[in-house]
Amino acid sequence: MKAWAKKLKQQILILYLAYKDERVPGYAKLFTACVVAYALSPIDLIPDFIPVLGYLDDVIIVPLGILIALKMIPREVIAQCEIKAKELMKKGKPKNWVAGSLFILIWVVVLLGVILNFPFGMGFAWPV
Template sequence: MDKIKAWAKSIKRQIFILFYACKDERVPWYVKVYTACIVAYAFSPIDLIPDFIPLLGYLDDVILLPIAIMLALKMVPKNVLSHCEDKAEELMKKGKPKNWIAGSIIVLIWGVFTVWAILQFYQYFG
């Protein structure tokens, strides 16, 4: 169980490193876009494969996300990476950053989707 906890903490740290890397102006734009997508996906409650699907549900969390993180870390320039590692260590001591705007956007998207689904349901069965 300790190995799993250490692995999860390592993934969390790497996500924070990417969080800072996508904000750094020395990172090329295409790397910023890729890392921003990885960070957004990691922080988002929306999964590529829903967790309730047996075995496959955790495939993205256990296999796909770590592979994507590894690729992103290889794309970030080494001097930026070491700077972001220091910032991530600092952040790990403080706690997860809170981005109310991003959270509000996710809630808004889910709200719009829910309203759309209800309207479709009533249009089809109504």
């Protein structure tokens, strides 16, 4: 399990580095940026406290996104980024606080929508 997690981290760093390479096509850069931002985000789209679904992104969505992104990037770019990623692995994983802030904002909007609209469907009206 630890080896799988380490390989996943390395692949995320490879994508992070490949995103910056001008040889990567625009559509691949866009997809790669989304995968890296989501993977490095301190906040998950599906919070881990939700039973079963909470870990779905960690086990299925992120690895699938990495796999698709790696297939979009030219092989020579990946080979060069693998070398750089090994060096970065020694320093630690970068955090994407912009993406994390975006996910926090999404959850706040969803929760506010639920809180403000939930009672109305049950025949309850907020006092004015």
